[in-house]
Amino acid sequence: MAEGPTINTIARRAGVSIASVSRVLNGLPTREETVRRVLSAAEELGYVPNSVARSLKNRRTNQVAFAMADIGNPVYLAMVREIQPVLRAAGYRLLLHSTDADVADELDVLRGLGERYVDGLIMSPLRVTDEHLRALAAARAPVVVIGSVPEGTGVDNVRADSRTGVRLALDHLHGLGRRRIAFVNGPTDTVPGAARAAAYREALAALGLPYDEDLVEVGDFYRADGAAAVQALLDRAADVDAIMCANDLIALGALDVLRRAGRRVPEDVAVVGMDDTYLAAVAWPALTSVSLGSARRGRAAAELLLDRLENGQREPRVVTVEPRLAVRASTVGVRAAETVESGGSSWAAGEIGAAGDGGSTGDGGEGSR
Amino acid sequence: MAEGPTINTIARRAGVSIASVSRVLNGLPTREETVRRVLSAAEELGYVPNSVARSLKNRRTNQVAFAMADIGNPVYLAMVREIQPVLRAAGYRLLLHSTDADVADELDVLRGLGERYVDGLIMSPLRVTDEHLRALAAARAPVVVIGSVPEGTGVDNVRADSRTGVRLALDHLHGLGRRRIAFVNGPTDTVPGAARAAAYREALAALGLPYDEDLVEVGDFYRADGAAAVQALLDRAADVDAIMCANDLIALGALDVLRRAGRRVPEDVAVVGMDDTYLAAVAWPALTSVSLGSARRGRAAAELLLDRLENGQREPRVVTVEPRLAVRASTVGVRAAETVESGGSSWAAGEIGAAGDGGSTGDGGEGSR
DNA sequence: ATCCCATCCGTAAACGTTTACAGACATGGT
DNA sequence: ACCATGTCTGTAAACGTTTACGGATGGGAT
Incomplete structure (x- = not known):
């Protein structure tokens, strides 16, 4: 392992002191002649400065x-x-x-x-x-x-700002005529879980909808948990017409179960995910999802x-960071989603920003599993 | 910014030399008493060794x-x-x-x-x-x-080993009775693109199938490219009954287009992806995919x-690394895929390993875009 | 008492940089 | 001729560690 050249090697080769070498390499004012000597020596030796030594000195x-x-x-x-x-x-x-x-x-x-x-x-x-x-x-x-x-x-x-985020989603669903909107959450002792639970209650209240315990399920933030939760939900409250999921993975699980149960999405049940990960665009039907702006x-x-x-x-x-709603087929259907698909960001089809309140009341800085 | 304590600070506080401090901290044999003094000084000062200085010395x-x-x-x-x-x-x-x-x-x-x-x-x-x-x-x-x-x-x-990987996929499709097997590749000037192109020809030959230019498309490694390619394919060779895609993203694009064209997957056209990313399990129908073992x-x-x-x-x-075939719904249908789903790795439904030749003739170490 | 040896520890150099300081030299003004 | 000034460069210290080396101390054997 040929030890690499150091500033010392260069100094000797160029016939100058290490201080001069350092000065030249850092672009400090130096006599033309010296600059040339140092640079060519460095070049010939293939010198690369040692970043560890530099870090030590520079802190x-x-x-x-x-x-x-x-x-x-x-x-x-x-x-x-x-x-x-x-x-x-x-x-x-x-x-x-x-x-x-x-x-x-x-x-x-x-x-x-x-x-x-x-x-x-x-x-x-x-x-x-x-x-x-x-x-x-x-x-x-x-x-x-x-x-x-x-x-x-x-x-x-x-x-x-999950509060605003959840409200965007529920407003959207409400606007589509849905009234039995379920919520599948992750663990409520996590930062995002807690924030989203509160946000759901608030958004319901703002829409004048009752809070119905039968419509709420809590699991973990993964696909399998979402599937289990939605299965339980269907068994208990067959009239559900929309499901708000606390993240996209849960929503994927929801899609699995709904498909198996023969419920059409979105005709029978609309589904909304959260985080607007690229999984949302991969799913079928593509997931409407609340972007909390990870990027x-x-x-x-x-x-x-x-x-x-x-x-x-x-x-x-x-x-x-302000949330946005990326509207896709899982709430408005394939046809409608396509007409809107041209605009928007890389993943989102149609995007809807926060209402108008600036959204800075936000509570949840999150990253759900 | 209170400058953190160094080995020197500890030495003074413990009334010993820095050499002793270093020895104690590195667990070299030292008198009990000294050890105690040094450790308690370090503890009190909240000493943390500076990794940059250490790196410089230790190289x-x-x-x-x-x-x-x-x-x-x-x-x-x-x-x-x-x-x-x-x-x-x-x-x-x-x-x-x-x-x-x-x-x-x-x-x-x-x-x-x-x-x-x-x-x-x-x-x-x-x-x-x-x-x-x-x-x-x-x-x-x-x-x-x-x-x-x-x-x-x-x-x-x-x-x-894309050669074996592609062969696994084509064997599988052939076994399902498919004979018009198309190939949608990425750029052939990339390592994976080149390897997979060659592998496709070879595998066809091994199965006694003719190489038909109409069945081959080249684009980039993304979903949109896959969609475009498959559209072209359908226009040109309507009788295609299987599509081998050079990665999962391309396969997702293929699914989009097939769905839109009203071709059922896998009844009319079977689709196989490559790399077995977790997108494969998210897609609908879930993608059969050749795992080249990224993990x-x-x-x-x-x-x-x-x-x-x-x-x-x-x-x-x-x-x-030996390739494996993760069999899912996009080739065998939802029913069959489910019966096999219990076993397997985290993502794969049913897995099929390389035939028996050890697979070490491999050529392509890849990571397609 | 003397010597030897083992044990423990302090001094100092080294890792490869940056930079304060001062010395050397040239230039120009008087 | 001298001094002041300015430009360029070399010496040495510093950043925070690790470690070779040797000095000091103490104990046991003679």
């Missing part, structure tokens, strides 16, 4: 980490896809931590900041415990949290972090 | 990078999901590079190894140019390539790299 690594539960989850995936190019453009490399939503792991990551292997961290925990808050307060590097965190935690925070949240987080790295003293900021 | 960073075209592609995603835990268990952090299949970017990553910010690299390029080979030869750290690379390139190499390739790559990091002198190895 910055040009690395940033993103910690989330599971990169396989399309929500986090959408975030990574936005975060990466933003950081890259600013000269940062991206490190990935998959924590499996394990609290101990997440805390480890936070403590690990003391090792100074990254300049900052973006993190999106599923649950936020007191320990999280303490670790955040003690963090040795700037942290941006995606997902709501109490005011005064002292970190930059990017939030979703936009990712981008916002990256930008907040970069800004904070420039200016460490700035007051912590809270950014809330 | 290793405990970081590994994975470079691929686009983390949004389910194939690479599957790889990351396997790579991450393997590396993590061995104490390495994972860095991500999304190169957009840009050759210059990929070469930059390879050259960047000289900066020594990682100990090794796993890379999965879509196209392998001469420049790639040169850069690989000159790489300043161990590299594992996922995707075929010529013998003698001197790097560890993980390959898929297993990811794992193999990570293991090869770890092994190489232990033993830098070892001869380069080639690992070929």
Whole structure:
């Protein structure tokens, strides 16, 4: 393993001191002649600066980490896809931590900041415990949290707004004449689960619809749980005419069961998903889904972090991303969905933004499993 | 920003030298009393070792990078999901590079190894140019390539075996009585595109079926391309009774068009995808798909790299991962698929392995877009 | 008492950079 | 001729670790 050339090798070869080499390589003013000697020596030797040594001296690594539960989850995936190019453009490399939503792991990551292997961290925990808050307060590097965190935690925070999101969906269903709108949620002890449960009650009330326990099911955030929940729902409340699902995976499970039960979607039962992952466009019929802006949240987080790295003293900021409704066949039917399909973003067919209230009352910064 | 404590701070506080501190923290034999003093000082100060300084001294960073075209592609995603835990268990952090299949970017990553910010690299390029080979030869750290690379390139190499994979699919279709089997491919100047084109011809020959140009379409690896290609196919060869797609996205496009054209899947036309991404299970009808083992390739790559990091002198190895066929509704129908669904892996319904030849004649180590 | 050896620990150098400081030299003004 | 000024470059310290080396200490054998 031929040891690579260092600044010393170059200095000797060019007959100058290492200080001069460093100056030339960093573009500091230097005599023309010296510049030429150094550059050609560097060229000949194929010199590449050692980033570790540089980091040690400069006290910055040009690395940033993103910690989330599971990169396989399309929500986090959408975030990574936005975060990466933003950081890259600013000269940062991206490190990935998959924590499996394990609290101990997440805390480890936070403590690990003391090792100074990254300049900052973006993190999106599923649950936020007191320990999280303490670790955040003690963090040795700037942290941006995606997902709501109490005011005064002292970190930059990017939030979703499930309240408005759920309302968009229920307004849409109500507008289509649906009145028996069920809700299939994930665990209510998670940040998104809790926010979405509350949002459902509120939206019903706003529409003047009664809250009917028979129409509510709670499982986990996966497809199989969605299927089981909807099966139970059909057994108990056969007259359901719409199902609001707390994420797209649950909605996929719903589609499976409805198909098997011979219910047509959307004629008999309309289905709405949440997170507007690309699974929504793959499903059949394509899923109408509430976008909580995973991509936009990712981008916002990256930008907040970069800004904070420039200016460490700035007051912590809270950014809330507005939800949108991507309308597809699972609520309006294949025909109608097609007429609208030309516009819109990469995944969405027709998009409907938040009403008009600015949506900044948001509560849920989420990323459901 | 209170500067964190260093080994020096601890040494002063404990009244010992920095050498002793280091020894204690690294578990080298030391007098009981000293150990206690150092540990309690470290504890009180909340000391965390600086990984950058450590890396500089030790000449290793405990970081590994994975470079691929686009983390949004389910194939690479599957790889990351396997790579991450393997590396993590061995104490390495994972860095991500999304190169957009840009050759210059990929070469930059390879050259960047000289900066020594990682100990090794796993890379999965879509196209392998001469420049790639040169850069690989000159790489300043161990590299594992996922995707075929010529013998003698001197790097560890993980390959898929599309030849066997395509044969599995065509055997399956032939066994179902299909004789007019079309092929929709991606660009043939990519590693996977080229391999799959050749594999299709071979498999046809082995089955005694004629090669009919009318049954072959080439587009890009995306859903829209698949849709366009299949539309053209239907216009030209109305009697097609099966479509082999070069990846799952293309297959999704095929399903769209077939549905619109009123062709039943699989009764009228059977469809097979490739890569067996989780999209296959989401589609309707669920897609039969050739798994080229993205996950297993990811794992193999990570293991090869770890092994190489232990033993830098070892001869380069080639690992070929066996393809499998995940049989689902798009070829055998919903009923039949269900009876088989209980077994199998996380995504696959029924799986069929390679015939019996060991499959190590493989050529294509791929990751289609 | 003397010597030897083992045990423990401190000094200092090294990893590869950046940068404050000061020395060397040339230029121009008086 | 001298001094002030400016430009360029070299010396050395620093970033926070690890580790080779040797010095100090104490115990046991003679």
